[in-house]
Amino acid sequence: MKTAHAALFAIIAASVSPGAQQAPSAPTPGESPYRAAARLPVRITSFAVEPTSIQPGQSVTLSWAVENPTSTSIDPLGRVAPRGRRTLTPGVTTTYTLAVTGAGNTADKRTVTVVVAGTMPGASPSDASAAGGKRAAPRTADGRPDFSGVYGYGAGPGGRGAPPPPTAGGLPATPTLKPGAEKYKVVRAADDTGQYSTCMPPGIPQTFFVPYYIQIVQAPKHIVVAHEYLNLFRIIPTDGRPHPADPDPSWMGNPVARWEGDTLVVDSIGFNDKTEINGYRHTEALHVVERFSRPDFDTLQYEATIEDPNVFAGPWVIRRTFPFLQEYDQINEFVCENNRDYKPLFGNK
Amino acid sequence: MKNTLVLCIAMLGLLSAAGPALAHHSTAMYDMASPVTVTGTVKRFEWTNPHAFIFIDVKDDKGNTVEWEIELMSLNHLRSYGWVRDTVKAGDQISCTGGRAKSGAASMISAMIKLPDGREIKS
Numbered sequence: 001m002k003t004a005h006a007a008l009f010a011i012i013a014a015s016v017s018p019g020a021q022q023a024p025s026a027p028t029p030g031e032s033p034y035r036a037a038a039r040l041p042v043r044i045t046s047f048a049v050e051p052t053s054i055q056p057g058q059s060v061t062l063s064w065a066v067e068n069p070t071s072t073s074i075d076p077l078g079r080v081a082p083r084g085r086r087t088l089t090p091g092v093t094t095t096y097t098l099a100v101t102g103a104g105n106t107a108d109k110r111t112v113t114v115v116v117a118g119t120m121p122g123a124s125p126s127d128a129s130a131a132g133g134k135r136a137a138p139r140t141a142d143g144r145p146d147f148s149g150v151y152g153y154g155a156g157p158g159g160r161g162a163p164p165p166p167t168a169g170g171l172p173a174t175p176t177l178k179p180g181a182e183k184y185k186v187v188r189a190a191d192d193t194g195q196y197s198t199c200m201p202p203g204i205p206q207t208f209f210v211p212y213y214i215q216i217v218q219a220p221k222h223i224v225v226a227h228e229y230l231n232l233f234r235i236i237p238t239d240g241r242p243h244p245a246d247p248d249p250s251w252m253g254n255p256v257a258r259w260e261g262d263t264l265v266v267d268s269i270g271f272n273d274k275t276e277i278n279g280y281r282h283t284e285a286l287h288v289v290e291r292f293s294r295p296d297f298d299t300l301q302y303e304a305t306i307e308d309p310n311v312f313a314g315p316w317v318i319r320r321t322f323p324f325l326q327e328y329d330q331i332n333e334f335v336c337e338n339n340r341d342y343k344p345l346f347g348n349k
Numbered sequence: 350m351k352n353t354l355v356l357c358i359a360m361l362g363l364l365s366a367a368g369p370a371l372a373h374h375s376t377a378m379y380d381m382a383s384p385v386t387v388t389g390t391v392k393r394f395e396w397t398n399p400h401a402f403i404f405i406d407v408k409d410d411k412g413n414t415v416e417w418e419i420e421l422m423s424l425n426h427l428r429s430y431g432w433v434r435d436t437v438k439a440g441d442q443i444s445c446t447g448g449r450a451k452s453g454a455a456s457m458i459s460a461m462i463k464l465p466d467g468r469e470i471k472s
Contacts, residue, residue, distance in 0.1 A: 081428075211426070338398065340400075
């Protein structure tokens with residue numbers, strides 16, 4: 001081990017040229033490299049439109065690339081992904097402004113203009129979300145709240161952003177083990193890299209709590225909840241039908257849903273006993289009731305009430321809010337093709 | 350006990366706002382408290398989930414070439430930092446800053462990478 005460290009320091013010494021200045025992003029002694037990386041400034045690496053002048057009715061292609069952003073938007077299009085291309089047909093001469101923000105209040109801005117022959121620059125209609133104030137959630141033709149769209153990572157206790165309001169109904173946000181159920185508390189060996197490192201489905205509700213996007217597709221009698229993580233999905237009937245009799249135990253459970261006003265209530269049973277919830281295993285008697293609501297255009301509110309009479313003294317609840325991401329219209333493929341056995345990297349004797 | 354605590358902290362880091370959003374596994378197998386920077390020439394870039402990997406040739410103090418395995422985040426995170434599948438290419442000279450495997454193997458997880466033109470990007 002000592003030899004290995006000596007070799008490493010030699011490599012570092014060899015890799016840093018004498019007198020080289022440390023970048024501001026370099027970790028200070030003892031600092032997490034991730035914390036240091038969070039200081040990297042945002043920058044625009046390209047922003048272009050082709051062609052730059054057109055006849056009325058013709059199209060242009062706008063393309064952009066940004067690095068280390070915390071937010072990326074193009075006026076008048078609204079929020080966009082850090083990289084993209086979009087075909088547009090501006091009716092009048094239009095200036096597009098790419099604006100980005102990043103760590104430590106760093107920011108960058110560039111503009112491109114498309115001249116449309118015979119027209120004057122038009123007033124640029126600003127993105128409604130930038131105009132201030134909360135927009136109402138959209139509704140489907142049958143008057144239900146429309147949850148369709150891509151959502152970002154959850155906020156809440158241990159999550160990102162502002163936590164959701166306190167638990168309604170007085171249910172605790174942490175579980176209490178039933179007497180004698182201590183064996184269900186997860187105790188890990190030091191070289192156990194956790195429930196997610198096996199690439200097996202995390203189950204419900206934990207699949208909502210990994211930092212990957214979620215996509216909801218809503219149809220009149222079903223709602224599809226798809227997770228980028230492992231490309232897990234549930235096709236949930238929303239017509240109020242009961243559970244099938246004695247469903248086979250499964251990783252994601254058997255869900256059925258009903259509407260309670262503007263809240264979609266998803267009731268799931270039929271889970272296997274192979275997943276964990278917040279550090280606890282459970283049995284096949286697990287029962288999860290999820291409540292989805294969209295209090296405004298930009299927010300999906302999520303609540304999961306968890307019961308397992310073999311494990312917990314009573315029901316408890318996990319709540320999160322997920323931001324609507326207008327800049328994405330589809331989650332990505334995720335195949336766990338390059339997973340590793342990390343145990344050798346611990347170097348345990 | 351200490352190791353368990355470290356693991357717990359790493360798992361908390363998984364979800365904390367300021368910490369690494371390491372999505373798929375804890376960083377307990379890497380020494381994150383003593384960050385290292387390793388510079389070398391890219392041999393191969395595996396643009397894959399659950400994590401991307403870069404393999405680089407690094408010269409040690411005796412002039413020997415050692416292949417290092419550099420682990421990056423998963424593709425969704427890399428895309429959000431501005432990465433695409435050819436952000437690094439075979440032959441590129443890059444510097445990777447992160448935590449080395451506790452075993453001492455030529456293996457690390459990288460939090461940021463300096464590209465051939467000097468741009469630094471989260472990884």
